[in-house]
Amino acid sequence: MGGPLRHFYDLTRDEIIALVASWDFSPVHAVRLWSYVYHDGVDRFAAMPEVPARLRARLEGELSLARPPVALETLSADGFTRKYLLALADGPRIETVLMRYTGRVTACISSQAGCAMGCGFCATGQMGFVRHLTPGEIVTQVLHIGRVLRRAGPAAAAGPARVDSDSPHARHERLRNVVLMGMGEPLHNYEAVMRAVDILRDQNGPAIGAKRITLSTVGVIPGIVRLADEARPIQLAVSLHAATQAERAALVPVAARWPLAELIKACRYYVEKQQRRIFFEWTLIAGRNDTPEQAHAVGRLLRGLQAQVNLIPLNPTAGYGGVPSDRDAARRFQEILAGHGLPSTVRQRRGLDIAAGCGQLAGGARPP
Numbered sequence: 126m127g128g129p130l131r132h133f134y135d136l137t138r139d140e141i142i143a144l145v146a147s148w149d150f151s152p153v154h155a156v157r158l159w160s161y162v163y164h165d166g167v168d169r170f171a172a173m174p175e176v177p178a179r180l181r182a183r184l185e186g187e188l189s190l191a192r193p194p195v196a197l198e199t200l201s202a203d204g205f206t207r208k209y210l211l212a213l214a215d216g217p218r219i220e221t222v223l224m225r226y227t228g229r230v231t232a233c234i235s236s237q238a239g240c241a242m243g244c245g246f247c248a249t250g251q252m253g254f255v256r257h258l259t260p261g262e263i264v265t266q267v268l269h270i271g272r273v274l275r276r277a278g279p280a281a282a283a284g285p286a287r288v289d290s291d292s293p294h295a296r297h298e299r300l301r302n303v304v305l306m307g308m309g310e311p312l313h314n315y316e317a318v319m320r321a322v323d324i325l326r327d328q329n330g331p332a333i334g335a336k337r338i339t340l341s342t343v344g345v346i347p348g349i350v351r352l353a354d355e356a357r358p359i360q361l362a363v364s365l366h367a368a369t370q371a372e373r374a375a376l377v378p379v380a381a382r383w384p385l386a387e388l389i390k391a392c393r394y395y396v397e398k399q400q401r402r403i404f405f406e407w408t409l410i411a412g413r414n415d416t417p418e419q420a421h422a423v424g425r426l427l428r429g430l431q432a433q434v435n436l437i438p439l440n441p442t443a444g445y446g447g448v449p450s451d452r453d454a455a456r457r458f459q460e461i462l463a464g465h466g467l468p469s470t471v472r473q474r475r476g477l478d479i480a481a482g483c484g485q486l487a488g489g490a491r492p493p
């Protein structure tokens with residue numbers, strides 16, 4: 126005791142149980158403690174009457190339940206998107222987005238403050254790298270969205286009195302989908318991200334299904350290979366944006382380090398190893414990468430791969446002059462992909478008026 130506090134949210138359930146056991150307390154208390162935090166949404170040890178007072182005193186001296194406060198909340202005009210600027214204890218600010226679609230709610234969370242990958246069309250890339258997030262800083266973004274849903278939910282008043290507002294198990298519109306598509310490159314912060322994923326998947330914790338967690342990477346090949354080799358059945362989305370090495374390198378600087386041919390090889394390895402479909406994301410930039418030739422090139426590049434392409438009309442950012450493809454261009458692109466046997470979707474654009482769309486998060490920097 127006496128050193129800096131460790132963060133509760135950095136630890137898995139097994140680690141909490143082992144820690145409590147190392148202090149000579151029954152695992153039963155550790156299980157109750159975990160359930161207070163993740164099931165009941167309690168964020169103070171003092172508010173856990175079923176945990177023995179001596180253990181609570183020890184916990185106060187060893188672990189922190191603090192969560193980053195909300196510095197700013199913005200709501201899109203259509204009411205479908207909420208963006209939260211969270212203030213980390215040492216200064217950086219990150220953004221987390223709640224998106225409502227018909228029949229589902231998705232949390233888009235950040236894995237880093239800033240990003241080192243430098244994609245020119247992305248506001249996070251334009252701000253540069255600040256630091257990696259800890260597992261707890263990733264997990265608490267999801268808990269924050271759970272709290273928001275609880276407050277907004279019609280059944281909020283019907284929940285049991287002891288259930289706090291941020292319980293992921295409270296009777297409200299439940300958060301089931303998490304996308305690691307906010308600020309940062311998740312595979313550049315592999316250990317922390319995977320630890321957070323494991324905590325989020327814990328059936329006695331946030332209980333987010335692995336298939337409902339999607340990790341988006343710009344193409345960090347060692348991370349893709351590692352994910353392929355590990356038993357963590359989350360969904361993988363690779364930001365492709367171009368079908369030739371030269372065009373991709375012009376849009377995505379890391380393509381110089383991890384070339385397109387190698388990237389596709391890693392993707393094929395992932396699909397083969399995991400026996401799971403892979404997603405490719407394609408930011409549609411008018412006149413740049415939305416031509417029929419490029420659509421055919423994608424079809425050829427991904428031939429025989431169990432894949433789906435998600436087309437995302439470019440979202441505006443202050444530091445990039447491109448414009449989004451129109452609906453006709455997107456439809457034409459889709460038809461060509463379909464001709465190659467490649468299913469695709471065009472992502473609904475949400476939250477642009479509050480700079481909460483794909484590639485627009487900038488940790489509180491002014492929207493364009």
Ligand code: SF4
Pocket residue numbers: 240241242243244247248249250251307308309310342343484
């Ligand atoms: S698109 Fe993703 S990887 Fe590229 S700079 Fe933005 S956050 Fe980083």
